[in-house]
Amino acid sequence: MSSATDDWRVHAAALADQLTEQRVITDPAWRDVVASVPRHMFVPEFYSDDEPSGLRSTGNPRWLPVVYSDDTLVTQRKEHPDQPGFEWSTSSSTRPSLMLRMLHILDVRAGMSVLEIGTGTGYNAALLCERLGSEHVTTVDIDPELIDAACVRLSDAGYRPTVAACDGLRGYPARAPYDRVIATVAVEQVPHAWVEQTRPGGLILADVRPRGMTWAGALARLTVAPDGTASGPLVSCTWGFMSARPDAVRPGIPDVVPIDATSVHRRKSEIGSEALRRPGLSLLTWQRLPGINAFPGPDATRITTPDGSWADVTRATPAKVEYGGPVDIWGQVEQAHAWWTEHASPDVEAFGLTVGPTAQRLWHLKPDGHSWVGPGHP
Structure with missing residues (x-):
């Protein structure tokens, strides 16, 4: 990197202090991690409406301060194959406050193995590597282009996690079982493959939300049981991650539904x-x-x-x-x-989720058979 990045540590420490003052970071170990990981190496450029080219990159004096701000930075856009000429955002470096909030909820400890679904830029994987050691981190993404770039960035920053290009909805059985699974893409159904690849007593933290109504979601913190199910509370999260892609070339956007308006x-x-x-x-x-x-x-x-x-x-x-x-x-x-x-207009955190081999169910207040409020049966 150029001399413009020589003071990145000052920016990283300021971001860590900001998140600590805002009580996003409550574990001092995570404060040290944020101050130590060079986010700029994972976001060499991002889309900006303020730039004539649409991209802001390393040569721009406004690039570094924004990289170390608490902002989501879009780093990849792709055309939908059925909608030529129209680009959708397909990857980003999520705002650090959400990343750190989730990492706190994940409750990692020394020696634990973690599977991350959705490598993206590689920054979140770097945070995990800095905290746990690269040998304990596995990260996967459906997009080989993202994986290739993340591998280089992680290596240049001194991290060597296991990185693979594959469909994260299937997990990564080669390194299972895991103590923790964290999804940095949004899913409508928590795949049972994640449950199968997590040790009993382990945690899955997933952003669960519909592709077509993205504000109607939450974070699900699920504990895996010996019987092959996972269950736990929902945590409020108004705006989460981009939806998982069905394949590498298609954005995770809602499918167009043909409607019949002949009878209204x-x-x-x-x-x-x-x-x-x-x-x-x-x-x-x-x-x-x-x-x-x-x-x-x-x-x-x-x-x-x-x-x-x-x-x-x-x-x-x-x-x-x-x-x-x-x-x-x-x-x-x-x-x-x-x-x-x-039922007294319950908020998101009054609900929880149970995931079984064939379905997931939403429940209210307690995970027993009398409180199911969603379709299906785990």
């Missing part, structure tokens, strides 16, 4: 589309309508589901509802709202 029904509702923004209710709505997409507009929101059902709902109440397809899906939202209000 109209009615009123006491629930307006703003209900979809209430964290606990939006989580519950997603669990009752898997695959939901939401397209907010200035006055109304359209929601769709994979079976072709759709509804346009105004924000103001009483809401005007237009819907079509096989199911009145706004009726499902109304039922979720009724359950939610009857």
Whole structure:
């Protein structure tokens, strides 16, 4: 790196102190890690709307201070193969406050082995290597381009974790079992492969959220049981990670659902589309309508589901509802709202998740058979 990066340690220490003052970092060991890992080596350039080229890189005097800020920096964009000319963000260096929040929740200790799903730039893997030692860290990503770049950056920074280009939804059995699994991509279903590759008593920390309604998610902190299930509470996280990609060339974006608007029904509702923004209710709505997409507009929101059902709902109440397809899906939202209000309008952290070999279930307050509120059975 050029002389412009000679004072990176000052910037890294300032970031570590900022996160400590904000109580994001409460373990002094993680403060030392943040101060020691050169984030700039993992983000040599990032997308910026302020630059004529669209990219800000090492030659720009504003590059280094931003790299060591508490910001998410988009580092890769790709066209969807079915949407030429339109780019989607496909990788980033996530804001350090979320990274460190998750690393605290992960509760790693000396000697533990960790599998990271979603290598991205390699910065989060470097943090883990600095804390645990490279021999205890495995990191995988579906994109060979990202893996190749991360391998070089990790090596140049002095870290040698196991790095592999593969579909992270299948885990990485070659190095299993792990004490901890952390996913830095968002998933709609926690793969049972992660449970199978984690020791009983080990933890899985996953960002669980729908591709089509990304605000309706949470972090799931799951403890693996000897019977092959994993269960635990949800932790509030309004905005999380980019969704896992189905393959390396396709962004993890919602699939377009064709709808049939030849037969349109109209009615009123006491629930307006703003209900979809209430964290606990939006989580519950997603669990009752898997695959939901939401397209907010200035006055109304359209929601769709994979079976072709759709509804346009105004924000103001009483809401005007237009819907079509096989199911009145706004009726499902109304039922979720009724359950939610009857149970004192619980927030995200009143819920938990249990993952079994064939399905996952959302539960309320306690993980027993009387409290299931989502579809499926673990």
